[in-house]
Amino acid sequence: MKQIKKTYILIGILIFIAYLCRFPIHLFENPNTKGAIRFFIYFFLFMYWMISIQNRIIQKQVCHYMIVIAILMIFWLTIRYIKYDFLTYETFPNLKRYAWYCYYLPLLFIPTLAVFVSISIRQPENYKIPKKDYILWIPAIVLFLIVITNDFHQLVFTFPALQIKTEYNNGYGILYFFIYGWMLICIFITLINMTRKKRNIKNPCIVFIPCIPVFILSIYMICYFLAFKWLRILFGDVVVFNCVMYISTLELCIYMGLIQANTHYVECFDAFTYGAKIMDSDLNILLSTSQAKKDINKEIINEAIDQPVILDDGYRLSTSSIKDGYVFWLEDISNLMEIVNELEEIKENLEDENEIIKQENELRIKEMTIHEQNRLFNLVQEQTSSQIQLMDSFICQMEQNKDINILKKMIVIGTYLKRRSNLIFIADQYNRMEAMELFLCLKESMESLEIYGISCGINFELKNDLESRFVIQMYDCFEKIIESSLDTMSSMFIVVQEKETIQFIVYTQMNIESFYMEDVDIQQEEDEVRLCLTIRKEL
Structure with a gap:
């Protein structure tokens, strides 16, 4: 002026x-x-x-x-x-x-x-x-x-x-x-x-x-x-x-x-509420506001050219390049830094709490997993208890008499236990399952029967999904037939077809007086028995 x-x-x-x-x-x-x-x-x-x-x-x-x-x-x-x-x-x-x-x-x-x-x-x-x-x-x-x-x-x-x-x-x-x-x-x-x-x-x-x-x-x-x-x-x-x-x-x-x-830019700049300075390219001060500090080290200013620098007294030194020089300004961020420190403490506390919650959740998941495993194990044990007892008896017989036929019987029953347990797991999660699951169960069990010396065949015509309980019912029927006539049968042929009803038909040799199962129709045909399980589909 x-x-x-x-x-x-x-x-x-x-x-x-x-x-x-x-x-x-x-x-x-x-x-x-x-x-x-x-x-x-x-x-x-x-x-x-x-x-x-x-x-x-x-x-x-x-x-x-x-x-x-x-x-x-x-x-x-x-x-x-x-x-x-x-x-x-x-x-x-x-x-x-x-x-x-x-x-x-x-x-x-x-x-x-x-x-x-x-x-x-x-x-x-x-x-x-x-x-x-x-x-x-x-x-x-x-x-x-x-x-x-x-x-x-x-x-x-x-x-x-x-x-x-x-x-x-x-x-x-x-x-x-x-x-x-x-x-x-x-x-x-x-x-x-x-x-x-x-x-x-x-x-x-x-x-x-x-x-x-x-x-x-x-x-x-x-x-x-x-x-x-x-x-x-x-x-x-x-x-x-x-x-x-x-x-x-x-x-x-x-x-x-x-x-x-x-x-009047000089007067306006001097009235600026922030502490600011305009310097040339050699960092020589050309203009300065009344709020600007006079003792800022040039080394600190050089650092501020690359990125803002936080000073010890709670001020942030920032810079921006202008024609033939730089402009620097100071901002009082002490209150903001206090808030940041408080937020950091809150963050640390939340991290500790989250860690505790995470461990509690992991423990709860483990407990639920163990509980679910126990539930499924009990379910398997409950639905296959007779086969488990039969396996125990076979094991006792093997300890007394090393008979190869007992071992073959154990393979047949073990195959059933394996496939039946798998059906339990699937049925526990889904109300319906693919017909192929039943075919795989029958096929593996028939392979174990062939090891025992029984010739097997199957005609499987099902293609659509079934209710899980129907699959289990047919596979249980198959197992009961095997257990009733394992020592007398020499061959087995299975037909699974679907018309108005689902029919599970087994042709084999057995003593019909020793077998009974609800909904299973038994007919004697010359030298073999025809067993037919009819399942009516629900609308």
Whole structure:
């Protein structure tokens, strides 16, 4: 802020010196020296303003248009300097007159460019003016061409016949007023566009502040046109006065926020509530907020470039790369760290509790597994108790008499126990099972019978799933037949078919008086017995 005030004071002093050079001063022997001093002061100031525009204005297109405005002002100032200090009507009358006509290049194009500035305000950085708006160039170009060719038609400036054409003896044609009308229209459109794009205006009256220089310029041009002598003496430099008023209007627009600029960023950054610093690529501090710590080690800052660093006092140092440097900031996360520590403790407690719950669940699963195994074992033992007793008796006989036939009988009964236990496990889980399960049970048991010396055959026609209890019923019937006639049978043929009912038919040799089973029909056929178990399917 102090630097800005010093800059404004210096600019004011330079303008005051240039203004004094308009009046008679006997310090210089050559009268052109004062003109040169004034020219170079204003040239320096306009160049400085152009460079500051390039550094301050954020939106690229607005910046480009304002730079062109500054170039036109410098051109205007240079033409004025050449016209008055190097050209005379006695030596170069035409050249001096055309230098005067060239005044209207900035007079016409600066207001037009100001309209484009107002259109580009608050647009994205890559925004381009719509092609339809380029029509605004046409009036400015046409009017300038009319001015520069005024000698042929005198529609802008009129001159007496048979006299040298100068700005001292001219009159005004009708198009002269069109030129100033176009200038006023452009200025009016510019102010309207800027006013419409201003957001969140607490005091709407401030949007009229940029109009003050325009209003002053309008009064000045009227008075200058009326040739007031006091105005010509005090403020006779039309070029400088116009340029200063245009610059004042644009600067007021910037100050009021109508044109976005990066001014006052230092003050905004200093008011930042976090402790932050802006450093160059060598980590030299360029800007710092009032909340920033002054004693942060550069080694820690280097670590923060890769990832945020937690400091001992509960602050987190973070960084982000910017053009030609870095920005660092501190965040107080002490409260957050306390919460994190509490959450860590809670997490550890929950992990311990989860471990206990996990062990309890594993123990409960083991207990349930053992209970289920015991239940199934008891179920198997209960449903095969007679076969288990028979196996015990065979084992006792084997201990007394090593008879191979007893061993073969043990194979037959053992096969049944194995396959019957498997059916129990399946039936415990499923109400239905595939017919193939019954076929596999019969096939394996028949293989054990063939070891005993009994020839076996089977015709198995079932294809659909059966209720588990039907499969068990047929396999139990098969086993009971074997146990009743194992010593007498020489062959066995089984037919399993499904029609309206399921029929389990066994052809073998046996004593029919020694066998009885509910739902089993027994018929004697020549030298073999036909046993038929009929199972009625439930609807």
